[in-house]
Amino acid sequence: MFTKTRVALTLLTIPVLIGAVGCSSSKDDAAASSDLPTVRLDGVVPDPMSVPTMLIKEQKLDQKHGFNFEYSEGEAAGGTTPFLKGDVQLGPGDAVSAAIANLEGHDTVAYYPFMSQTAGVVASEASGITTPEQLRGRRVGHFGNDSGTTQALTLTLQDCCDIDVQKDLTLVQSSPEALPALLEKGEVDAIFDFEPFGDRAVQATNGTRVLQVAEYWKNKDGWVPPLAMLWSNRSWLSENPELARNVQAAYAEALQILIDANYETFKEEPYRSYLDPESDEELDRLIAYCQQLPCYTNKWTEDDAAKMNDWIKKMADQGMLPGYPDNPPSQTLDQVLGNG
Numbered sequence: 078m079f080t081k082t083r084v085a086l087t088l089l090t091i092p093v094l095i096g097a098v099g100c101s102s103s104k105d106d107a108a109a110s111s112d113l114p115t116v117r118l119d120g121v122v123p124d125p126m127s128v129p130t131m132l133i134k135e136q137k138l139d140q141k142h143g144f145n146f147e148y149s150e151g152e153a154a155g156g157t158t159p160f161l162k163g164d165v166q167l168g169p170g171d172a173v174s175a176a177i178a179n180l181e182g183h184d185t186v187a188y189y190p191f192m193s194q195t196a197g198v199v200a201s202e203a204s205g206i207t208t209p210e211q212l213r214g215r216r217v218g219h220f221g222n223d224s225g226t227t228q229a230l231t232l233t234l235q236d237c238c239d240i241d242v243q244k245d246l247t248l249v250q251s252s253p254e255a256l257p258a259l260l261e262k263g264e265v266d267a268i269f270d271f272e273p274f275g276d277r278a279v280q281a282t283n284g285t286r287v288l289q290v291a292e293y294w295k296n297k298d299g300w301v302p303p304l305a306m307l308w309s310n311r312s313w314l315s316e317n318p319e320l321a322r323n324v325q326a327a328y329a330e331a332l333q334i335l336i337d338a339n340y341e342t343f344k345e346e347p348y349r350s351y352l353d354p355e356s357d358e359e360l361d362r363l364i365a366y367c368q369q370l371p372c373y374t375n376k377w378t379e380d381d382a383a384k385m386n387d388w389i390k391k392m393a394d395q396g397m398l399p400g401y402p403d404n405p406p407s408q409t410l411d412q413v414l415g416n417g
Contacts, residue, residue, distance in 0.1 A: 117165035126192035172407035179402035190303030201282035204266035
């Protein structure tokens with residue numbers, strides 16, 4: 078139930094774009110791709126986290142690396158069910174999703190990041206809140222206790238300020254896209270949200286980002302937790318090692334293309350329409366945000382995987398998860414395949 082709730086929130090609160098990505102191809106392309114093994118991803122979302130996935134199809138990096146990439150909308154009510162059943166090879170989640178699934182008896186692993194954590198707390202100017210400590214006793218908007226954003230901020234607020242989100246704040250739940258409007262109307266004093274909604278809240282309320290997950294952990298541990306990762310069943314990886322490496326290579330190439338372009342690719346079609354910014358200025362701010370964070374790192378080491386597992390252990394220690402699984406939720410692909 079925990080897994081379904083967490084991923085269902087992700088899929089329900091963010092529209093899924095399917096079919097519009099990489100669907101126009103020539104008959105020759107179709108014939109070529111039909112001879113390749115197919116790898117399926119269960120769900121993509123209109124957010125910078127999915128731009129690398131789009132680019133793989135747009136530039137035919139899947140065919141270049143020896144596979145045919147397909148997307149499915151996923152089952153909003155069923156969460157990760159198709160993935161966990163093995164109907165698709167890549168799940169819509171990260172190492173926290175993997176931990177939850179493994180605690181429920183599955184054997185999955187997250188093994189390469191394609192988006193850094195963008196969760197943050199934005200407080201309106203009218204609230205007078207300028208530091209995380211001032212959130213105590215205030216009304217804070219969020220979009221679900223089991224969402225990745227709320228989980229990341231719950232852990233970070235506990236670590237930085239000994240704030241128990243469930244006890245020390247008055248929580249008001251809404252959708253990610255509706256939270257900036259609630260803040261503007263004064264119905265909440267601050268919100269938990271991700272980009273670009275955090276930016277919209279800042280602009281609408283002359284607000285302040287009083288805490289950012291990536292900035293906090295980078296300053297503390299020199300490491301930024303991922304928001305989205307390649308996530309697969311271990312059995313599929315073990316049975317298809319070459320294909321798994323090809324998928325990771327395609328993502329690595331896509332990420333590097335975006336990094337080398339300094340995120341200016343966001344201004345090009347079809348990516349601009351996909352991101353659906355409210356204005357050119359908002360898109361410029363998103364690009365600047367991603368340049369500074371950065372949104373894509375294109376690296377994953379055994380040390381990174383160990384820090385991700387430690388992050389999840391902290392969640393378990395705080396009772397945010399029912400425990401920590403026996404099989405590690407995050408590794409490198411080399412570790413998974415026995416070469417690490």
